Amino acid sequence: MNPLLSILFQFAFLYPIVMSFFWMSGGLYYYFRRERHARTRTDPPPMEAFPFATLLIPCHNEGDNVDETIGAALAQKYLDFEVIAINDGSRDSTAERLNELAALHPRLRVIHLDRNLGKANALRMGALAARSEYLVCIDGDALLDEYATHWMVWHLTSGPRVGAVTGNPRIRNRSTLLGRLQVGEFSSIIGMIKRAQRVYGRIFTVSGVISAFRRTALHRIGYWADDMVTEDIDISWRLQMDHWDIRYEPNALCFILMPETLKGLWRQRLRWAQGGVEVLARHSTDLFNWRKRRMWGVLAEYMLSVAWAYTMLFILVLWAVGKFVDMPPALYVHTILPSWHGVILALVCMLQFASSIIIDRRYETGVGRNYFWMIWYPMAYWLLSLFTTVVAVPKTLLRRRGARATWVSPDRGIR
Structure with a gap:
């Protein structure tokens, strides 16, 4: 085999394995160092004072979910807070339901925007209307655990350089194989990655569905960018490039709905992949500065993932071409079916x-209970990551710059 092709094969095989051990070692270190003997979810750390907090809930066409979401937000076991729901040009019953709820609950305020301007703009409008320095942001279909606000505000008040806290999303819908795979993914991949990144230096992104911010930090960097497909990845990079710390709090639980169809899952993960490419294109050159060296690990990890995706694409193309054209022995790929590796x-x-x-x-x-379903995970996760990354790179680079990223109602599973 061609030496270069041999190196590519070894990289394609070793990269997922090395990353798995990288995440496992960091995640387990975080657990044994910070979680094993820590306080439980229902016993958050004491606070000398409970500063006023604001819960921001951007909503677009959430009429079916907003009652549950607002109810969970108002049920927080925290002494002093307000809830601001931002209706971003919804075309369903969201506006009427929010108005009815606001009439019943004094803590709830509602902001109505006349057209769909995107989640980033909705969050910015909510932040400007908030009366608090501490902002807890959740999606319009998420159910916030009753202790989550306490845990997240405690982090924000524990140090002057803590700019954001990311929580621990948990999957609500798990009636299909895709749902069960995502239960395992959010525990064995997403949660573990955040733990490992927290140990090794910087976090790639806060969870857009549950995160908390110091408004001073947001003001310094100009709040959320409304031309980014994934505002959560962009805000995470800009905060950390401005030397703010982002923490991960696994006790800050939030129960979310996820796609349970292949089409819905593809659209969601393609958007995530586009967000990563956008951030890489916009901010990577700014990172070649010694003062921003702690972001280099996050940058390298993401660039390696893109390189792996295109390496796999190259191998797949060689295999497909070899089925119809006589290839030189050095470039012939006999099979792509899994063997011992x-x-x-x-x-x-x-x-x-x-x-x-x-x-x-x-x-x-x-x-x-989902353990043995995870035998399908390598194929499902890595193939999805491969194809979304391959599609996302040209789609992002060819996208018109400065175009506003507006809402698209996602697939929220089979009801």
Whole structure:
């Protein structure tokens, strides 16, 4: 085999395995160092004072979910807070439901925007209307755990350089194989990645569905950018490039709805992939500065993931062409079906999920029931990551710059 092709094959095989051990080691270190003997979710750390907090809930066509979301937000076990719901040009019953709820609950204020201007703009309008320095932001279909505000505000008040806190999303809908796979993904991949990144330096992104911010930090960097497909990735990079700290709080739970159809999952993950490429294109050159060196690890990790996606695409193209054209032996790919290396990857994946069960049993009982479904995870996750990244790069680079990113109602699972 051609030496270059041999290197590409080794990279394609070793990258997922190395990253899995990288995430596992960082996640387990975080758990044994910070979580194992820490306070439980229902016993948050004491605070000398409870500063006024604002919960921001941007809504677009959330008429079916807004009652539950607002109800959970108003049920926070926190002494002094307000809830601001921003109706961003909804075309369903969202406006009427919010007005009815505001009439019943003095803590709730509603802002109506006359047209769809995007989540970033809705959050900015809410932040400007807030009466608090501490902003807790959730999506319009999310159910916030009753102790989440306490945990997140405690972090923001614990140090003057804490600019944001990201919480721990949990999947509500798990009636299909895709739903069950995502339960495992959010514990064994997303939660573990955030723990590992927190240990190693910087976090790639806060969870857009549950995060908290210091308004002073947001004001310094100009709030959310309304021309980015994923405002959460962009705000995370800009905060950390301005030397604000982002923390991860696994006790700040938020229960969310996720796609349970292939079309819905594809659209969601393609948007996530576009967001990563956008941030890379906009901010990577700004990072070649010694003062911003702590972001280099996040940058390298993401660039390697893009390189892996295109390496896999190259291998797949060689294999497909070889089925119809006589290829030189050095470039001929005999098969792409998993063999012994596929078995190793599956075993590493199961080890990673087993590690996540050790960690996640503090936050959710019965997560182990999804363990054996995760045998499908390597194929589902890595193939989805491969194709969304490959599509996202040209789609993002060819997108008109400065175009406003508006709402598109997502797939929220099979009801």
